[in-house]
Amino acid sequence: MASEKRQKAIDLSHHLSDVSRARETSPLKGLSKFLGKPGLIVLAGGMPSEAYFPFSGISGDALVADSFALKPMEQESSLSWFWKLFSGANKEKTHTITIPKFVEHPAEEVNLAVALQYGTATGLPQLQKFMKDFVDKVYQPAYDDCTIMVHTGNTDGWSRCMQTLMNPGEKFLTEEWTYPSALASSKPYGIYPVPVALDKDGMSSAALRNVLAGWDATTQGKRPHVMYTVPVGQNPVGSTMGAARKKEIYEICVEYDVVIVEDDPYFFLQEGEYVPKASRPESVDTVSEESWLAGLAPSFLKFDYQGRVIRLDTFSKYIAPGSRLGWHTCNPMFAERLERQAETSAQAPCGFGQSLVTKLLYHWKLEGYTRWLHGIATQYTARRDWFIDCLAEELDLKATTSTDVSFWKDCVVYDAYAKPSGGWMMSEKGSVGTKLLSFVPPSAGMFIWLKIHFDNLPAYKRQGEGEESPEIQLWTKIAEAGVLISPGWFFAADVENPPTDELEGHFRISFSNADFATLKKAAQIIARETNKFFKA
Amino acid sequence: MASEKRQKAIDLSHHLSDVSRARETSPLKGLSKFLGKPGLIVLAGGMPSEAYFPFSGISGDALVADSFALKPMEQESSLSWFWKLFSGANKEKTHTITIPKFVEHPAEEVNLAVALQYGTATGLPQLQKFMKDFVDKVYQPAYDDCTIMVHTGNTDGWSRCMQTLMNPGEKFLTEEWTYPSALASSKPYGIYPVPVALDKDGMSSAALRNVLAGWDATTQGKRPHVMYTVPVGQNPVGSTMGAARKKEIYEICVEYDVVIVEDDPYFFLQEGEYVPKASRPESVDTVSEESWLAGLAPSFLKFDYQGRVIRLDTFSKYIAPGSRLGWHTCNPMFAERLERQAETSAQAPCGFGQSLVTKLLYHWKLEGYTRWLHGIATQYTARRDWFIDCLAEELDLKATTSTDVSFWKDCVVYDAYAKPSGGWMMSEKGSVGTKLLSFVPPSAGMFIWLKIHFDNLPAYKRQGEGEESPEIQLWTKIAEAGVLISPGWFFAADVENPPTDELEGHFRISFSNADFATLKKAAQIIARETNKFFKA
Structure with a gap:
């Protein structure tokens, strides 16, 4: 795939915003034609002397690439760091990577003299090369000149896309439930979302076509020409969009000339189907890294023969959020505009972070990094399973194939009923047998999305206490009982409707961070408070 | 000063842009009232488990705070890093600082579990505290609730201010010669500079008053309500604005309700007056850090009794540009808006960089960091002196007090004439005795700003070869001869006029980066090419 030419006849420059068009073509103006000439003495920029950088070197103790097993043992995973730290049970295997200030071959070896100096907004060349190889191997873009541009995380990545592609007053397509920060970025500029309904595969192609085909420019303004989507581990609902749906969505975007911004932080956290604990096999065969990658839902890049996808990748979920490091993959024209935009904001990402991450990746190599990602995916799968298992202990879970007309149609839905007996629940009478909540186990990502059946509340409670919705009332009770989760209204693309x-x-509940014992306690509190709330 | 109350009656909220006003008041909405409750289980955000951060610790070999002498020896400074590296002559004294992933007291000790996790856009609390103490000690703000907000360098810092304070179509006041990236940030939004003339103390208060008093809203649009200024080591001209001028400018800004954005990257590179080599004393008494700080031109913060200054500080010139780390100091209302803006762009700066810089600062302590800054200032002073000494060897320099009506009025101006004899110049006939260029030695910063007297060109050359200005012609010849400097037109606030x-x-020439031998060679090439260019 990757060797095919992009359809060069497709001119996408009309998608650029007025602000983006107004940016200069190069900040270096005439200087660039001389740069790189051997022996050139450059006295043009305000670069401090590298001799005055106060670090003569930095280093990091990096975990080995296979630190996390591909067959997780719950017991091991549930050890808290605190216990590990003070019991001496921490048997992490590490390798020390070092980045000296000066090296013999600065063009090849990562070094602080370059990483900590001013550089181009495209980031360290070595990092760019690694990411390009990674993108080619893993996402297999459909055209051969797709370009890598670093950014400081996907929130920033989307903000830059939004400002590069849209003018104030324009609207963009997104899932009906979506990532609140993406909306917080655009709203101040008068750029609003147009919600598209979800189904079990993510954004519905039928709903998308309806929105676009039925668009009335006279009453609705300019038809959206940009889509913001989180296709894998959809935030908040946790669905995963497979190849067939992506092709459908892509073709509709071709038809209606829409640029797709694919925000894909959870790509490597594809967790597959949830199998209840009782039916879960005791041991699973591990697969090779190649098979694992081949089994993942593909990126939109794979179908992008016109270069109309800007993909956002981040190291936040795989290295650390504090790396503030990620990258755009897109056509060279968009990449150049994004680079110019970076130059007047954060410029390149931090050199300490870039050099440590780059050196780590080169130490691990592509194979090692893939192994690391596979290990992390396994961990989050175990976390998802564990948290749902905990809910199953507290509530009576019944799996059904929903006939619901909502986005859970044809999904395996778990309905949770107040348990008739057992543990602390014994004393909590009144709601036993009531259907309290339902969920579809997420197939990727960090969150479980619960639907709460407030229609089963006693009538006098349905009307609400004071002016708050039942959602906020129960959310508050759970928070007061010691568990802070996210209320659903945060995630509505259109908060008004x-x-x-x-x-x-x-509710959106994150199973990504707390240790296993804490997740169990949280499940107990959530179940208990929900049960209490539903009591007459 | 710092204990006085800001004039709370002064409401500055009308300075906020429409975009800034439209931002939500908090991304956490109702969550924040529960955060920080002891024992709270937080399952609200998409935070990865710290166990999966692949670094169990990082460390850095940091130079000791007094690495650079306060009485520089040119010989030592001119050793290139290359020679030092391979000769074994590198006697740098270092101390190893380490940042473990987990520590016993995470609220006090810098640690990766916090630094590499998602955090607030205000940055590491320990860093914020250090910077606050530093600001209080060094800049002595005139009011007691000024607030620190991290950013990713002053270019980003200004971009955020520009978007927080100005709407498209508005204009801001700035020096007639200014930092090109500041303009590149604003122009795409249709926000343009209004140039204010410079004199020997920086922006002219008389010229500023003229611009504001003579403003005609009917023909010129809304009167500027924001000023962007580089008051110390003015970029590109190198002037330094002292206390008296700052008070004048501040009072005019009070009168006309202007917010001052003080971009001050070169504050600690105040180099004092240039003394020609022959008159320079062989040894100077070193002063205490307290006296050194007391002798520096103050910040606008010192006079800011109304809270109308947003100061931009950066670690780029004192730690490293690649740290992509700096901070705003301003009133709490502006700080809050800047924080919200940060949340939808780069969020907090990189945690690798923040933790290494923070740990270094705590290791050095306030006293050590001040000593480090003093050492760096001494180094750049030696660099400035060296480069001008080199020019004096190649050209015949004559100091005069200019009677020029331009911004060099009352300055000690060095006029440079083609030398009648000596070295390679022997064979270059024709231009001997011609006044080629003039400059005022910079009193701060990294640059020397040369004025070239193209009016002394032979008549046929003045008309220019082809369509390029003499400035571009000579700049090209110098670049072709191996020295890349910046042509003056880059820096015009109004490029059209x-x-x-x-x-x-x-020309703007940077003496900040090249080693001393290279700076000497560059001075030779610049002098030779200029001389050749002026030959009949």
């Missing part, structure tokens, strides 16, 4: 009603609340 | 004419060109 959320894709739900007062008697159908939602 | 630069504060100069065709026969008065300028």
